[in-house]
Amino acid sequence: MTRFDHRRYRPSPAMAMPDRQWPNRTVEQAPRWASVDLRDGNQALLEPMDVAHKQRLWRLLVKLGFKEIEVGFPAASQPDYDFVRWLIEHDEIPEDVTVQVLVQAREALVERTFAALAGAPRAIVHVYNSTSPVQRERVFGRDRAGVMEIARDGARLLREAAARHPETRWTFEYSPESFTATEPDYALEVCEAVLAEWAPTVDRPCIINLPATVEVASPNVFADQVEYISTRLSCREAVVLSVHPHNDRGGGVAAAELALLAGADRVEGTLFGNGERTGNADLLTLAMNLYSQGIDPELDLSDPAEIVAVCTECTGLPVHPRHPWFGELVYTAFSGSHQDAIRKCLARQRPDAPWDVAYLPIDPQDLGRDYRAVIRVNSQSGKGGVAFVLEQDYGLRLPRWLQVEFAQVVQRESERHGGALAAATLYALFREHYLREQGPARLIGYQLDHPGHDRVEARIDAGEGEQRWCGEGEGTIAAFVDACARRFGRSLRVRDYQEHALDGGTEAEAVAYVQLEVDGVPVSGVATDRDTVTASLRAVLQALNRAALAAAEAA
Structure with a gap:
């Protein structure tokens, strides 16, 4: 650093212009x-x-x-x-x-x-x-x-x-x-x-x-x-x-x-x-x-x-990925808080309203960018970014509690491999952890009755031949949870339940999300089916199966 001497250089002289007007003006045309x-x-x-x-x-x-x-x-x-x-x-x-x-x-x-x-x-x-x-x-x-x-x-x-x-x-x-x-x-x-x-x-x-x-x-x-x-x-x-x-x-x-x-x-x-x-x-x-x-x-x-x-x-000159407006990554958020803010703002942005989205000074679509490229997930990302990608690419609108839980899975995977995770990788992780049937209990069919309150008789394959589980409650899910509690002799309570169609049309597949409390411990279950009730019952079984696997691994 012996030659790094700022005293060799002279500052450019400023102009004495007390009457300068440009600071009070705005640009109004190109x-x-x-x-x-x-x-x-x-x-x-x-x-x-x-x-x-x-x-x-x-x-x-x-x-x-x-x-x-x-x-x-x-x-x-x-x-x-x-x-x-x-x-x-x-x-x-x-x-x-x-x-x-x-x-x-x-x-x-x-x-x-x-x-x-x-x-x-x-x-x-x-x-x-x-x-x-x-x-x-x-x-x-x-x-x-x-x-x-x-x-x-x-x-x-x-x-x-x-x-x-x-x-x-x-x-x-x-x-x-x-x-x-x-x-x-x-x-x-x-x-x-x-x-x-x-x-x-x-x-x-x-x-x-x-x-x-x-x-x-x-x-x-x-x-x-x-x-x-x-x-x-x-x-x-x-x-x-x-x-x-x-x-x-x-x-x-x-x-x-x-x-x-x-x-x-x-x-x-x-x-x-x-x-x-x-x-x-x-x-x-x-x-x-x-x-x-x-x-x-x-x-x-x-x-x-x-x-x-x-x-x-x-x-022969490359364009830097962070070049203003045109760089490959300038509309991409990796930070979890940024991703969450973008997702929430996009959900509230009306097509006929002035553009007002956090972290995005213009609509990326004006420059031919797809919203799917706005959020990319790596180890620095949070639940909002993961949820945005799954919703944009696969139609999954995860409840907040599931966003939090799955974000931890994604972070571990990103840290293990390094770098950003593609949307297809995120979806594969989600399927592996939540949609793949993970245990002996599998729904074969069910019958509902409504004699003043709901009664369900479910046919279950639990690995030992077909069984019939029966329960009652205020609503189909409550009745099925009652049937599961009687079968397993455990305390079960539904903390949260949500469902939605994955795409439009009368033949749309439904997805159900259940957060079940098993002996005081929350467990998530997710399932899809063209029949909404079937998706809901299967989601409850998924949660039970995941709880059983977690208990077996802990033992």
């Missing part, structure tokens, strides 16, 4: 989205995409609803140039989609960029140059005036090249690269110089893009910087103010959200946040954050499986 997956995201890959993968990712972006897509740096890369030509020559650009390309402020690069875009109905040409002190002094060796001249020359080159290609509707975009590390007054001055060259109007606006090329401060500082520019641009009404947050501090999405409060109209980013170093702002997370607040993200994110599959194939 921004203009600009995907930079095919350029910024692609350049950050260990193996950049070939044309076929670019084509597949392009089609996904269009399908999702992106209207502005940065497709490459055609002047610096032959594959990018070829891909831009493929889009134009094969008529792959929908009427409501605009392609965007990046270029440095150099004449030869600008000329080749416009050549790549020949025949495009509309296009955004994005020019940039670095403006921060470290870039000015250590990279370019220029002062403020010299770097501003670079920006002004780039803006002029774009304007002159566009004039030579009037068949395309051009939109110009300028980024003061390393904006977050640039003095705010100087960044504003450079942007104003660029705007003076372009002279945008309300009908023909340009884009000023403020990139957090490296995220050097907390998101609130970025919001201050954005608001500073937004409120001071001389022709703000003719400018689409865009942001391009990176994620070096892990705050890319938060920075984008606060930037929208601070006046940004547009956000550049990538799917799942792919990009240089720790990546760009994740547009999927940002869009779903809006969705969870009741705001239409204006993107179709209803098929996350396709989005994950295409992005994984095209980029």
Whole structure:
């Protein structure tokens, strides 16, 4: 740890903005989205995409609803140039989609960029140059005036090249690269110089893009910087103010959200946040954050499986199982208390009511997730999770006392094997402990009479031939328990009894749950049958058989 010295670093300066307005605002609509997956995201890959993968990712972006897509740096890369030509020559650009390309402020690069875009109905040409002190002094060796001249020359080159290609509707975009590390007054001055060259109007606006090329401060500082520019641009009404947050501090999405409060109209980013170093702002997370607040993200994110599959194939990058909104496990609860709360809330959630379920900020079904995947059972799970899985997958609505008892069985099994238990494994455990006939007493048939109160005569196979057990009581179950008590000479009492149909229809199978007290000790019994009374009597016998087996094992 001798080299781990925090004193080598300086804090980013906060802005003195006592009149800042963004903390009092709320986001009320989706921004203009600009995907930079095919350029910024692609350049950050260990193996950049070939044309076929670019084509597949392009089609996904269009399908999702992106209207502005940065497709490459055609002047610096032959594959990018070829891909831009493929889009134009094969008529792959929908009427409501605009392609965007990046270029440095150099004449030869600008000329080749416009050549790549020949025949495009509309296009955004994005020019940039670095403006921060470290870039000015250590990279370019220029002062403020010299770097501003670079920006002004780039803006002029774009304007002159566009004039030579009037068949395309051009939109110009300028980024003061390393904006977050640039003095705010100087960044504003450079942007104003660029705007003076372009002279945008309300009908023909340009884009000023403020990139957090490296995220050097907390998101609130970025919001201050954005608001500073937004409120001071001389022709703000003719400018689409865009942001391009990176994620070096892990705050890319938060920075984008606060930037929208601070006046940004547009956000550049990538799917799942792919990009240089720790990546760009994740547009999927940002869009779903809006969705969870009741705001239409204006993107179709209803098929996350396709989005994950295409992005994984095209980029070679996996999606973390805990990735916000789209990760495999983000709607899955293992904790017992979480599972119990989710189960209870889902049971009370009305289809026509606003979504309000504990631990689930949105309905997983909106993203194609099944409720069966919401709760998974491991050694940390409790009765609620086990009960939820059995009800969702097998229609078993366990009484609370049986939930508690069976959860202990499940926990022992999970600890023995490690990891989560599949629904089929849970059901197999339940059948083994409760539904498998476990003893000598087996119901063959029964006869009921009602001479003022109930009388039952049951035919029982107890391993020594058929026997007839007779009893009386207030109700069929009470009468049968009386018959069992007479037969065994033991104190029997029904603590609880519940039943329900396993599925709909007149031929539905019923399940009965009995908690029987045998000589003061509670014992559970469960049975199924198409006849409700048969299921109930068999459940009582199951409890008796389990009590007898427990006594034999104890002896």
